[in-house]
Amino acid sequence: MRVSLFITCLADLMYPEVGESVVRLLRRYGCEVDFPELQTCCGQPAYNSGYQDEARTVARQWIRAFEHSDYVVSPSGSCTGMVHHYYPDLFRDEPEWRAKAEAIIARTYEFSQFLVQVLGVTDVGATFPHKVTYHPSCHAMRLLGVRTEPGTLMDNVRGMETIELPRRDDCCGFGGTFAVKMADMSEAMVCEKAKHVLETGAEVLVGTDMGCLMNIGGRLNKEGKPVKVMHLAQLLEEGSAGR
Structure with missing residues (x-):
């Protein structure tokens, strides 16, 4: 196709x-x-x-x-x-x-x-031996109803430990222009989100929107925390690159 x-x-x-x-x-x-x-x-x-x-x-x-x-x-x-x-x-x-x-x-x-x-694909044959937590972006989850698809794909990644993100459904504070218009509120939200990411002890934060990952990753980097951020596509493709 x-x-x-x-x-x-x-x-x-x-x-x-x-x-x-x-x-x-x-x-x-x-x-x-x-x-x-x-x-x-x-x-x-x-x-x-x-x-x-x-x-x-x-x-x-x-x-x-x-x-x-x-x-x-x-x-x-x-x-x-x-x-x-x-x-x-x-x-x-x-x-x-x-x-x-x-x-x-x-x-x-x-x-x-x-x-x-x-495509009906739920297992890309990926292996990723790391501790991972997942942040669901607001627009994907609430506007499009993307709730189970990322989790289904991640559940079939071999060797990966997925740790539930506390208050995972909370917004990270980016929201595009929201982060500019309401900067103080946005910062408070991303600080809270970063705190929850650190609570998981995960090595990698995964998401499906680079806006969210840029925002959270930027906060973690500012705090000097060594948590890698990856889009779901990167995790799946890199983990199965040898196929």
Whole structure:
């Protein structure tokens, strides 16, 4: 099947290795992966800041980039959630663009969703002999309903000890523009999240959104704590690289 990678801004600019891991895994399971160069931001920062006209402009470009894709896969529940839940609202008064948005929504997936729900993959044959804890991102969990897929994939990683993160469902405080608008509150939230990560004694923090991992990892680094952060795709791909 043909899959288009929606890389997202953070992965493209700061964590390209996450996109590389996604592509390698998808190709391993027979997907023909392309990268539409017309793609841009999903429009979430503008939308969350009240700039709906600007968000619509960006969203139209995003739709143009992917409208001919069989599937669109992204290593971000946040950006995927923006497309799924807010594009129909953005184009509520533009029937033609709303129809285009709804057509592409049906083919757009967060990475772990696509592996489990579409490809039927629950075990990539990975081995990762480390203590790991998992942070579920708010948008993936609450907007997209991604609750079991990451855990299912992690449960089948050999040699890995997964330790439950206390208050795992609490937000890390990033929230995109929230971290800028409400900096003091955001800092308090990420400090609490980092404290819970350290309580687990884990060597590695895993997540499905680089925004969350960047925020938590930045806090841990500031405190001088040697906890590695990894996107789920990196863990699965690196752990099964020899297959």
